[in-house]
Amino acid sequence: MPPIRVLFICVHNSGRSQIAEAFLRKFGQDRFEVQSAGTAPTAISPLVLNVMREDGFDLANNVASNVLAQLRGNPPFHYVISTCGPETLSRLPQLPYGTISLSWAFPDPELVTGSPEEQRSAARAIRDDIRTQVIRFLHDVASPLG
Template sequence: MTAKPSVLFVCIHNAGRSQMAAGYLTHLASDKIEVRSAGSAPANSLNPIALEAMREEGIDLSNQIPKILTSDTVQASDVVITMGCGDVCPFFAGKCYLDWKLEDPAGQDLSAVRVIRDEIRRLVEELIMEICP
């Protein structure tokens, strides 16, 4: 891994799970980790319920937009974390790939999205402990 590790979060629409994970990692690791997120089939905008759930945590994602997953983005990342997009993510030797089994927040109410959000925070906190000395 490089001096400043980089993490890419990937889900299908880049509108919920991957954006929440990127928001937490940016918030909790400050500038120790380069953070990216992308989707295999990006939505037009972020999930408003995910935005609200993250706002409750003091994290504002309103300036984020869903981004398309590219091979260059994967190649530029040390750790690639997939969340339900599995096989569409390009594979490059030497990258660390993790798959987080998380429910999709799309179409869910705020209480359900809070449960997903809290699980994402737990996983992000574990990730920080693993990759930040």
């Protein structure tokens, strides 16, 4: 069976969508072809790089990509998942028939405030919430494929 194609999106592709992509790649194994992109891509957040490294992921070589290029330059995705809420989905062109769009609203790690340790703690919580949602997605959506 061909892999299920998933595109995670957020505004900058600098945090939340990168985290979701990393977790689905790990937990979904070869059942998924996964990408991430942003509507206005920028460099990956150093805070995200650090908290993902703590969890065994090296995102240092990841490059943020543009969602429009991903949608144009690839076969249709089965799922397009916003990690920053429904407003990002509304900025996309009409998705191909059969594409399922989902909205997961997580706080932006780039906007957390406080001391460096408070920022890391907040980013860890966001990372862990995204991990939980990816596992839920695998359970609810991918498991019945057999």
